Amino acid sequence: MKKNIAIIASFLIAIAISGCEKYTDLTPRGALVVETAQDYYELVSYPNRGYLIANFQYLVDDMWLKESNFIGITPNINTVHFSFNENIDRVSMVNSSNFYDRAYLYINRWNTIISSVDASKGEQNVKDLAKAEAKAFRAFDHFLLVNVYAKAYNPATAATDGGICIMDKYDLEAQPTKSTVAQVYDFIQKDIDEAIPFLQVQPLDPYHPSLAFAWALKAKIHLFKREIAKAKEACEKSLSYNNQIFDLVKYTTTQGGPSVTPIIAPNNPEVLSYQYIQGYNETNFGYTWLISPELRALFGTNDARFNMFFNTTSASFLDIGSGAAYYSIAYTRFFYPTVGLKTTEVYLMQAECLARQNDLAGAIAIVNKFREKRILSGTINLPVPATRKEMMEIIINERRKEMVLGFNRFFDLKRLNTEAEYAKTVVRTYPLVNKTVPQQTYTLLPTSRLYIIPFPLGILKKNLNLTLNTDEKLPL
Known part of the structure:
Protein backbone atom coordinates (compact mmCIF):
# COMPACT_ATOMS: atom_id res chain seq x y z
CA MET A 1 0.00 0.00 0.00
CA LYS A 2 1.30 3.42 -0.86
CA LYS A 3 2.91 4.90 2.22
CA ASN A 4 2.03 8.50 1.42
CA ILE A 5 -1.62 7.85 2.08
CA ALA A 6 -4.42 10.30 1.44
CA ILE A 7 -5.68 11.77 4.69
CA ILE A 8 -9.26 12.77 4.25
CA ALA A 9 -10.72 16.04 5.47
CA SER A 10 -13.50 14.16 7.20
CA PHE A 11 -10.83 12.13 9.03
CA LEU A 12 -9.89 15.27 10.90
CA ILE A 13 -13.40 15.76 12.23
CA ALA A 14 -15.68 12.72 12.33
CA ILE A 15 -14.73 9.20 11.31
CA ALA A 16 -16.97 6.19 11.69
CA ILE A 17 -15.51 4.19 14.55
CA SER A 18 -15.47 0.44 14.96
CA GLY A 19 -13.37 0.40 18.13
CA CYS A 20 -11.07 -2.52 18.72
CA GLU A 21 -12.50 -4.55 15.85
CA LYS A 22 -11.70 -2.02 13.17
CA TYR A 23 -10.21 1.42 13.57
CA THR A 24 -12.16 3.49 11.13
CA ASP A 25 -13.77 3.67 7.74
CA LEU A 26 -12.42 6.47 5.55
CA THR A 27 -14.95 8.13 3.28
CA PRO A 28 -13.36 10.38 0.63
CA ARG A 29 -14.91 13.84 0.79
CA GLY A 30 -12.58 16.33 -0.79
CA ALA A 31 -9.38 14.48 0.04
CA LEU A 32 -6.52 16.45 1.53
CA VAL A 33 -3.32 14.69 0.50
CA VAL A 34 -0.61 14.58 3.14
CA GLU A 35 2.74 13.84 1.55
CA THR A 36 5.50 15.84 3.25
CA ALA A 37 7.02 15.55 6.70
CA GLN A 38 5.77 19.06 7.48
CA ASP A 39 2.23 17.97 6.53
CA TYR A 40 2.42 15.11 9.00
CA TYR A 41 3.87 17.35 11.69
CA GLU A 42 1.01 19.82 11.27
CA LEU A 43 -1.45 16.92 11.44
CA VAL A 44 -0.47 16.38 15.08
CA SER A 45 -2.10 19.68 16.01
CA TYR A 46 -5.77 18.95 16.75
CA PRO A 47 -7.28 21.94 18.60
CA ASN A 48 -10.64 20.43 19.53
CA ARG A 49 -9.90 17.05 21.06
CA GLY A 50 -12.71 16.08 23.41
CA TYR A 51 -13.31 13.23 25.88
CA LEU A 52 -16.96 13.06 26.87
CA ILE A 53 -17.17 11.42 30.32
CA ALA A 54 -20.94 10.85 30.48
CA ASN A 55 -20.58 7.09 31.09
CA PHE A 56 -18.73 7.52 34.41
CA GLN A 57 -18.81 11.12 35.63
CA TYR A 58 -20.99 10.38 38.70
CA LEU A 59 -18.82 7.62 40.16
CA VAL A 60 -17.09 10.17 42.38
CA ASP A 61 -17.71 12.19 45.51
CA ASP A 62 -17.30 15.51 43.69
CA MET A 63 -20.21 15.49 41.19
CA TRP A 64 -23.92 15.93 41.83
CA LEU A 65 -27.27 15.55 40.05
CA LYS A 66 -30.18 17.95 40.21
CA GLU A 67 -33.01 16.06 41.90
CA SER A 68 -35.37 16.41 38.93
CA ASN A 69 -32.77 14.54 36.85
CA PHE A 70 -32.92 11.57 39.22
CA ILE A 71 -36.30 11.26 40.91
CA GLY A 72 -38.86 9.48 38.75
CA ILE A 73 -36.40 9.03 35.89
CA THR A 74 -36.16 5.71 34.03
CA PRO A 75 -32.81 4.26 35.09
CA ASN A 76 -29.93 5.24 32.85
CA ILE A 77 -26.18 4.99 33.23
CA ASN A 78 -26.04 8.34 35.06
CA MET A 93 -26.98 0.47 28.99
CA VAL A 94 -23.59 1.27 27.46
CA ASN A 95 -24.17 0.32 23.84
CA SER A 96 -21.76 3.00 22.67
CA SER A 97 -19.32 5.42 24.23
CA ASN A 98 -18.19 8.75 22.86
CA PHE A 99 -15.17 8.58 25.18
CA TYR A 100 -14.10 5.17 23.88
CA ASP A 101 -14.71 6.02 20.24
CA ARG A 102 -12.90 9.34 20.33
CA ALA A 103 -9.87 8.01 22.19
CA TYR A 104 -9.37 5.29 19.58
CA LEU A 105 -10.10 7.78 16.81
CA TYR A 106 -7.25 9.92 18.07
CA ILE A 107 -5.00 6.88 18.45
CA ASN A 108 -5.71 6.01 14.83
CA ARG A 109 -4.64 9.51 13.86
CA TRP A 110 -1.36 9.16 15.80
CA ASN A 111 -0.73 5.72 14.28
CA THR A 112 -1.24 7.12 10.79
CA ILE A 113 1.47 9.69 11.43
CA ILE A 114 3.84 7.23 13.09
CA SER A 115 3.52 4.58 10.36
CA SER A 116 3.62 6.93 7.35
CA VAL A 117 5.85 9.91 8.06
CA ASP A 118 9.17 8.11 7.45
CA ALA A 119 8.27 7.53 3.79
CA SER A 120 7.29 11.17 3.23
CA LYS A 121 9.31 13.94 1.62
CA GLY A 122 11.22 16.22 3.95
CA GLU A 123 13.92 16.60 6.57
CA GLN A 124 14.60 13.73 8.98
CA ASN A 125 14.41 16.01 12.02
CA VAL A 126 10.85 17.00 11.07
CA LYS A 127 9.91 13.34 10.64
CA ASP A 128 11.41 12.50 14.03
CA LEU A 129 9.53 15.37 15.65
CA ALA A 130 6.18 14.42 14.09
CA LYS A 131 6.61 10.82 15.14
CA ALA A 132 7.64 11.77 18.68
CA GLU A 133 4.67 14.10 19.16
CA ALA A 134 2.28 11.44 17.88
CA LYS A 135 3.77 8.91 20.31
CA ALA A 136 3.33 11.34 23.22
CA PHE A 137 -0.35 11.74 22.40
CA ARG A 138 -0.77 8.01 21.74
CA ALA A 139 0.58 7.38 25.24
CA PHE A 140 -1.88 9.91 26.67
CA ASP A 141 -4.89 8.30 24.99
CA HIS A 142 -3.94 4.77 26.04
CA PHE A 143 -3.44 6.07 29.58
CA LEU A 144 -6.99 7.44 29.62
CA LEU A 145 -8.49 4.26 28.23
CA VAL A 146 -6.79 1.89 30.65
CA ASN A 147 -7.81 4.03 33.62
CA VAL A 148 -11.46 4.00 32.58
CA TYR A 149 -12.02 0.45 31.35
CA ALA A 150 -9.67 -1.53 33.60
CA LYS A 151 -8.64 -1.78 37.23
CA ALA A 152 -6.26 0.82 38.58
CA TYR A 153 -2.62 -0.21 38.36
CA ASN A 154 -1.80 -2.40 41.34
CA PRO A 155 1.78 -3.71 41.44
CA ALA A 156 0.54 -6.96 42.98
CA THR A 157 -2.01 -7.78 40.27
CA ALA A 158 -1.30 -5.64 37.17
CA ALA A 159 0.39 -8.51 35.32
CA THR A 160 -2.86 -10.50 35.32
CA ASP A 161 -5.56 -7.78 35.47
CA GLY A 162 -7.41 -7.36 32.19
CA GLY A 163 -6.58 -4.13 30.39
CA ILE A 164 -7.51 -2.73 27.00
CA CYS A 165 -6.63 -3.22 23.34
CA ILE A 166 -3.25 -1.73 22.49
CA MET A 167 -3.35 -0.09 19.07
CA ASP A 168 0.22 0.32 17.90
CA LYS A 169 -0.18 0.47 14.13
CA TYR A 170 -2.49 1.69 11.39
CA ASP A 171 -4.49 -1.41 10.48
CA LEU A 172 -8.09 -1.15 9.30
CA GLU A 173 -8.71 -4.87 9.69
CA ALA A 174 -7.25 -5.33 13.18
CA GLN A 175 -9.07 -7.55 15.68
CA PRO A 176 -6.65 -7.28 18.58
CA THR A 177 -6.82 -9.18 21.83
CA LYS A 178 -6.89 -7.43 25.17
CA SER A 179 -3.61 -6.74 26.91
CA THR A 180 -3.07 -6.77 30.67
CA VAL A 181 -2.89 -3.57 32.70
CA ALA A 182 0.86 -4.07 33.11
CA GLN A 183 1.36 -4.54 29.35
CA VAL A 184 -0.59 -1.37 28.60
CA TYR A 185 1.49 0.63 31.06
CA ASP A 186 4.69 -0.81 29.58
CA PHE A 187 3.53 0.31 26.14
CA ILE A 188 2.63 3.79 27.41
CA GLN A 189 5.99 4.20 29.13
CA LYS A 190 7.85 3.04 26.03
CA ASP A 191 6.01 5.58 23.87
CA ILE A 192 6.68 8.52 26.16
CA PRO A 209 2.97 18.44 22.92
CA SER A 210 5.85 20.21 24.64
CA LEU A 211 8.64 18.77 26.74
CA ALA A 212 6.88 20.09 29.84
CA PHE A 213 3.77 18.11 28.87
CA ALA A 214 5.69 14.92 28.09
CA TRP A 215 7.59 14.96 31.39
CA ALA A 216 4.34 15.70 33.25
CA LEU A 217 2.68 12.72 31.60
CA SER A 238 8.57 19.15 33.68
CA LEU A 239 8.74 22.15 36.01
CA SER A 240 12.18 23.04 34.65
CA TYR A 241 10.44 23.80 31.34
CA ASN A 242 7.26 25.40 32.70
CA ASN A 243 6.71 26.21 36.38
CA GLN A 244 4.13 28.98 36.06
CA ILE A 245 1.18 29.18 38.45
CA PHE A 246 -1.57 31.55 37.36
CA ASP A 247 -2.21 33.94 40.26
CA LEU A 248 -5.96 33.72 40.83
CA VAL A 249 -5.68 35.89 43.94
CA LYS A 250 -4.13 38.78 42.02
CA TYR A 251 -6.49 38.12 39.11
CA THR A 261 -9.49 40.50 31.86
CA PRO A 262 -10.47 37.41 29.85
CA TYR A 280 -13.46 24.36 23.09
CA ASN A 281 -16.71 25.99 24.25
CA GLU A 294 -19.03 17.85 49.98
CA LEU A 295 -16.72 19.47 47.44
CA ARG A 296 -18.36 22.86 47.85
CA ALA A 297 -17.74 22.68 51.61
CA LEU A 298 -14.14 21.65 50.97
CA PHE A 299 -13.51 24.92 49.10
CA GLY A 300 -14.66 26.98 52.07
CA THR A 301 -15.44 30.68 51.73
CA ASN A 302 -12.08 32.18 50.78
CA ASP A 303 -10.95 30.11 47.78
CA ALA A 304 -10.67 32.06 44.52
CA ARG A 305 -11.31 28.89 42.51
CA PHE A 306 -14.80 28.62 43.98
CA ASN A 307 -15.68 32.25 44.51
CA MET A 308 -14.77 33.23 40.96
CA PHE A 309 -16.10 30.31 38.95
CA PHE A 310 -19.07 28.73 40.74
CA ASN A 311 -22.70 29.77 41.27
CA THR A 312 -24.99 28.63 44.09
CA THR A 313 -28.08 30.77 43.53
CA SER A 314 -29.84 29.69 40.33
CA ALA A 315 -32.90 27.51 40.96
CA SER A 316 -32.99 26.77 37.23
CA PHE A 317 -29.79 24.76 37.39
CA LEU A 318 -29.58 23.40 40.94
CA ASP A 319 -31.69 22.63 43.99
CA ILE A 320 -31.43 25.58 46.36
CA GLY A 321 -30.66 24.25 49.79
CA SER A 322 -28.75 21.19 48.58
CA GLY A 323 -25.35 22.83 48.98
CA ALA A 324 -24.39 22.03 45.38
CA ALA A 325 -22.89 24.55 42.93
CA TYR A 326 -22.27 24.81 39.19
CA TYR A 327 -19.53 26.26 36.99
CA SER A 328 -20.78 29.56 35.60
CA ILE A 329 -18.01 31.29 33.62
CA ALA A 330 -18.15 31.20 29.81
CA TYR A 331 -15.20 29.89 27.84
CA THR A 332 -14.82 33.35 26.26
CA ARG A 333 -14.03 34.79 29.71
CA PHE A 334 -11.74 32.18 31.28
CA PHE A 335 -10.35 28.82 30.19
CA TYR A 336 -10.24 26.43 33.14
CA PRO A 337 -8.77 23.11 31.97
CA THR A 338 -10.77 20.05 32.86
CA VAL A 339 -8.89 17.08 31.41
CA GLY A 340 -5.58 18.33 30.02
CA LEU A 341 -2.39 18.40 32.07
CA LYS A 342 -1.28 21.64 33.71
CA THR A 343 1.58 22.86 35.88
CA THR A 344 -0.46 22.89 39.09
CA GLU A 345 -1.08 19.16 38.77
CA VAL A 346 2.68 18.70 38.38
CA TYR A 347 3.27 20.64 41.61
CA LEU A 348 0.70 18.49 43.41
CA MET A 349 2.26 15.30 42.04
CA GLN A 350 5.64 16.55 43.25
CA ALA A 351 4.19 17.23 46.69
CA GLU A 352 2.67 13.75 46.79
CA CYS A 353 6.01 12.19 45.92
CA LEU A 354 7.70 14.10 48.75
CA ALA A 355 4.94 13.10 51.17
CA ARG A 356 5.30 9.44 50.21
CA GLN A 357 9.04 9.78 50.85
CA ASN A 358 8.22 11.25 54.30
CA ASP A 359 9.54 14.71 53.43
CA LEU A 360 6.52 16.40 54.99
CA ALA A 361 8.17 19.81 55.25
CA GLY A 362 9.07 19.74 51.56
CA ALA A 363 5.57 18.61 50.60
CA ILE A 364 3.78 21.32 52.59
CA ALA A 365 6.14 23.98 51.22
CA ILE A 366 5.00 23.14 47.69
CA VAL A 367 1.34 23.12 48.73
CA ASN A 368 1.74 26.51 50.42
CA LYS A 369 3.45 27.97 47.34
CA PHE A 370 0.44 26.81 45.39
CA ARG A 371 -2.12 28.06 47.96
CA GLU A 372 -0.66 31.57 47.87
CA LYS A 373 -2.09 31.86 44.35
CA ARG A 374 -5.48 30.38 45.27
CA ILE A 375 -6.54 31.39 48.81
CA LEU A 376 -7.91 34.93 49.19
CA SER A 377 -7.73 35.37 52.97
CA GLY A 378 -7.43 33.59 56.29
CA THR A 379 -4.95 30.75 56.74
CA ILE A 380 -2.85 30.50 53.59
CA ASN A 381 0.36 28.81 54.77
CA LEU A 382 -0.46 25.52 56.44
CA PRO A 383 1.82 24.10 59.18
CA VAL A 384 3.78 20.91 58.65
CA PRO A 385 1.37 18.08 59.48
CA ALA A 386 2.25 15.47 62.06
CA THR A 387 1.85 12.40 59.84
CA ARG A 388 2.21 11.33 56.24
CA LYS A 389 -1.48 10.43 56.11
CA GLU A 390 -2.45 13.97 57.15
CA MET A 391 -0.12 15.40 54.50
CA MET A 392 -1.59 13.12 51.85
CA GLU A 393 -5.11 14.20 52.83
CA ILE A 394 -4.13 17.84 52.27
CA ILE A 395 -2.70 17.00 48.84
CA ILE A 396 -5.67 14.86 47.83
CA ASN A 397 -8.07 17.63 48.80
CA GLU A 398 -6.07 20.19 46.85
CA ARG A 399 -6.21 17.89 43.82
CA ARG A 400 -10.01 17.73 44.19
CA LYS A 401 -10.27 21.53 44.23
CA GLU A 402 -7.73 22.23 41.51
CA MET A 403 -8.67 19.48 39.04
CA VAL A 404 -12.46 19.73 39.01
CA LEU A 405 -15.10 18.59 36.50
CA GLY A 406 -13.06 16.17 34.39
CA PHE A 407 -11.95 12.58 34.97
CA ASN A 408 -9.12 13.22 37.41
CA ARG A 409 -11.09 12.57 40.60
CA PHE A 410 -12.37 9.29 39.14
CA PHE A 411 -8.79 8.25 38.38
CA ASP A 412 -7.58 9.34 41.82
CA LEU A 413 -10.26 7.40 43.69
CA LYS A 414 -9.41 4.28 41.71
CA ARG A 415 -5.66 4.47 42.26
CA LEU A 416 -5.88 5.45 45.92
CA ASN A 417 -8.42 2.70 46.60
CA THR A 418 -5.65 0.16 45.90
CA GLU A 419 -3.91 1.34 49.10
CA ALA A 420 -5.66 0.63 52.41
CA GLU A 421 -4.22 3.81 53.95
CA TYR A 422 -5.94 6.06 51.41
CA ALA A 423 -8.98 4.03 50.26
CA LYS A 424 -12.30 5.81 50.60
CA THR A 425 -15.86 4.57 50.92
CA VAL A 426 -17.98 7.20 49.18
CA VAL A 427 -21.31 7.82 50.94
CA ARG A 428 -24.07 9.87 49.35
CA THR A 429 -27.33 10.88 51.07
CA TYR A 430 -30.03 11.84 48.59
CA PRO A 431 -32.29 13.70 47.95
CA LEU A 432 -31.55 16.66 50.20
CA VAL A 433 -34.37 19.02 49.20
CA ASN A 434 -37.31 16.99 47.85
CA LYS A 435 -39.53 15.74 50.71
CA THR A 436 -41.98 13.63 48.65
CA VAL A 437 -39.67 10.62 48.28
CA PRO A 438 -37.74 8.80 51.00
CA GLN A 439 -34.18 9.93 51.55
CA GLN A 440 -31.65 7.15 51.02
CA THR A 441 -27.98 6.57 51.67
CA TYR A 442 -25.93 5.22 48.78
CA THR A 443 -22.50 3.66 49.30
CA LEU A 444 -19.62 3.08 46.88
CA LEU A 445 -17.03 0.71 48.32
CA PRO A 446 -13.36 0.99 47.33
CA THR A 447 -13.59 -2.51 45.83
CA SER A 448 -16.78 -1.87 43.82
CA ARG A 449 -16.82 -3.26 40.29
CA LEU A 450 -18.57 -0.03 39.25
CA TYR A 451 -15.16 1.64 39.05
CA ILE A 452 -14.43 -0.47 35.97
CA ILE A 453 -16.56 0.84 33.10
CA PRO A 454 -17.82 -1.88 30.72
CA PHE A 455 -16.58 -1.76 27.16
CA PRO A 456 -19.36 -0.50 24.86
CA LEU A 457 -21.72 -3.32 23.89
CA GLY A 458 -21.50 -2.38 20.23
CA ILE A 459 -17.73 -2.93 20.33
CA LEU A 460 -18.03 -6.22 22.24
CA LYS A 461 -20.37 -7.54 19.55
CA LYS A 462 -17.91 -6.70 16.77
CA ASN A 463 -14.73 -7.97 18.40
CA LEU A 464 -15.20 -11.26 20.22
CA ASN A 465 -11.54 -11.11 21.27
CA LEU A 466 -12.50 -8.33 23.66
CA THR A 467 -13.89 -9.41 27.04
CA LEU A 468 -15.22 -7.48 30.02
CA ASN A 469 -12.91 -6.61 32.90
CA THR A 470 -15.66 -7.09 35.48
CA ASP A 471 -17.81 -10.06 36.45
CA GLU A 472 -20.84 -8.53 34.75
CA LYS A 473 -22.69 -10.73 32.29
CA LEU A 474 -22.48 -10.14 28.57
CA PRO A 475 -26.01 -10.02 27.06
CA LEU A 476 -25.09 -11.69 23.78
Missing part, protein backbone atom coordinates in the same frame (compact mmCIF):
# COMPACT_ATOMS: atom_id res chain seq x y z
CA THR A 79 -28.69 7.46 37.66
CA VAL A 80 -27.24 3.95 38.11
CA HIS A 81 -23.79 5.36 38.78
CA PHE A 82 -25.06 8.23 40.92
CA SER A 83 -26.88 5.73 43.18
CA PHE A 84 -23.91 3.31 43.12
CA ASN A 85 -26.25 0.51 42.00
CA GLU A 86 -24.43 -2.75 41.29
CA ASN A 87 -27.63 -4.72 40.66
CA ILE A 88 -28.57 -3.26 37.26
CA ASP A 89 -27.28 -4.46 33.90
CA ARG A 90 -24.84 -1.71 32.96
CA VAL A 91 -23.53 -3.55 29.92
CA SER A 92 -26.80 -3.21 28.02
CA ASP A 193 10.32 7.56 26.73
CA GLU A 194 10.92 7.27 22.97
CA ALA A 195 9.19 10.59 22.35
CA ILE A 196 10.96 12.80 24.89
CA PRO A 197 14.42 13.03 23.20
CA PHE A 198 12.88 14.58 20.07
CA LEU A 199 10.30 16.96 21.58
CA GLN A 200 10.62 20.73 21.81
CA VAL A 201 10.45 23.20 24.68
CA GLN A 202 8.30 25.54 22.56
CA PRO A 203 6.36 23.70 19.84
CA LEU A 204 4.80 25.37 16.81
CA ASP A 205 1.52 25.97 18.65
CA PRO A 206 0.00 24.94 22.01
CA TYR A 207 -1.79 21.98 20.42
CA HIS A 208 1.53 20.22 19.85
CA LYS A 218 5.69 10.57 32.43
CA ALA A 219 5.40 11.71 36.06
CA LYS A 220 1.73 10.78 36.14
CA ILE A 221 2.42 7.33 34.69
CA HIS A 222 5.09 6.64 37.32
CA LEU A 223 2.93 8.03 40.12
CA PHE A 224 0.02 5.78 39.16
CA LYS A 225 2.46 2.84 39.22
CA ARG A 226 3.76 4.00 42.63
CA GLU A 227 7.26 4.47 41.20
CA ILE A 228 7.76 7.48 43.41
CA ALA A 229 11.41 8.36 42.82
CA LYS A 230 10.92 8.28 39.05
CA ALA A 231 7.71 10.29 39.32
CA LYS A 232 9.45 12.96 41.43
CA GLU A 233 12.33 13.22 38.95
CA ALA A 234 9.87 13.60 36.05
CA CYS A 235 7.97 16.33 37.93
CA GLU A 236 11.20 18.27 38.40
CA LYS A 237 12.03 17.94 34.70
CA THR A 252 -9.47 38.44 41.45
CA THR A 253 -8.36 41.33 43.64
CA THR A 254 -6.47 43.66 41.28
CA GLN A 255 -7.19 42.62 37.68
CA GLY A 256 -10.97 42.46 37.84
CA GLY A 257 -11.35 38.75 37.09
CA PRO A 258 -12.83 37.23 33.92
CA SER A 259 -15.35 40.02 33.33
CA VAL A 260 -12.51 42.55 32.94
CA ILE A 263 -8.03 34.48 29.86
CA ILE A 264 -9.02 32.23 26.99
CA ALA A 265 -7.47 29.09 25.55
CA PRO A 266 -4.64 29.00 24.57
CA ASN A 267 -3.59 31.89 26.83
CA ASN A 268 -3.56 30.22 30.25
CA PRO A 269 0.15 29.82 31.09
CA GLU A 270 -0.50 26.85 33.41
CA VAL A 271 -1.91 24.64 30.67
CA LEU A 272 0.43 22.02 29.26
CA SER A 273 -2.06 20.36 26.91
CA TYR A 274 -5.38 21.50 25.52
CA GLN A 275 -8.04 18.85 25.61
CA TYR A 276 -11.64 19.15 26.68
CA ILE A 277 -14.60 17.19 28.02
CA GLN A 278 -16.75 18.26 25.10
CA GLY A 279 -15.00 20.92 23.06
CA GLU A 282 -17.51 23.38 26.89
CA THR A 283 -17.73 25.70 29.88
CA ASN A 284 -20.73 27.35 28.24
CA PHE A 285 -22.51 24.22 29.44
CA GLY A 286 -20.99 24.31 32.92
CA TYR A 287 -24.35 24.63 34.62
CA THR A 288 -24.98 20.99 33.80
CA TRP A 289 -21.92 20.02 35.86
CA LEU A 290 -22.91 20.31 39.49
CA ILE A 291 -20.27 19.85 42.14
CA SER A 292 -21.36 18.07 45.30
CA PRO A 293 -22.12 19.68 48.67
